[in-house]
Amino acid sequence: MDETQLRLDGNAAAGMLREVFVHELTAARGACASCGAIAQMGSQHLYMYPLSPGAVLRCKTCQAVLMVFVHAGGRYRLGLRGLAWLEIPDSARLE
Numbered sequence: 380m381d382e383t384q385l386r387l388d389g390n391a392a393a394g395m396l397r398e399v400f401v402h403e404l405t406a407a408r409g410a411c412a413s414c415g416a417i418a419q420m421g422s423q424h425l426y427m428y429p430l431s432p433g434a435v436l437r438c439k440t441c442q443a444v445l446m447v448f449v450h451a452g453g454r455y456r457l458g459l460r461g462l463a464w465l466e467i468p469d470s471a472r473l474e
């Protein structure tokens with residue numbers, strides 16, 4: 380079997396994306412791509428101006444940008460390149 384037989388259209392990820400993005404994410408742990416520190420998202424530092432369309436979440440250890448959030452023009456945009464990974468507990472573990 381070659382890898383083209385394993386490749387699906389990105390729409391096949393719809394179920395996984397729907398599962399991941401319904402969780403409350405402050406308890407999720409993430410690894411900073413800059414310094415490698417691992418912490419819960421809720422323990423990081425958020426910077427935002429009142430009434431601004433966006434915010435920046437920075438690593439509490441090295442202050443690198445972890446995530447950028449923008450909500451404007453009827454859309455949400457998330458920039459996640461400051462995270463090496465994000466680990467979200469599934470619903471079964473939270474109950």
Ligand SMILES: [Zn+2]
Nearest residue numbers: 411414438441
């Ligand atoms: Zn860091």
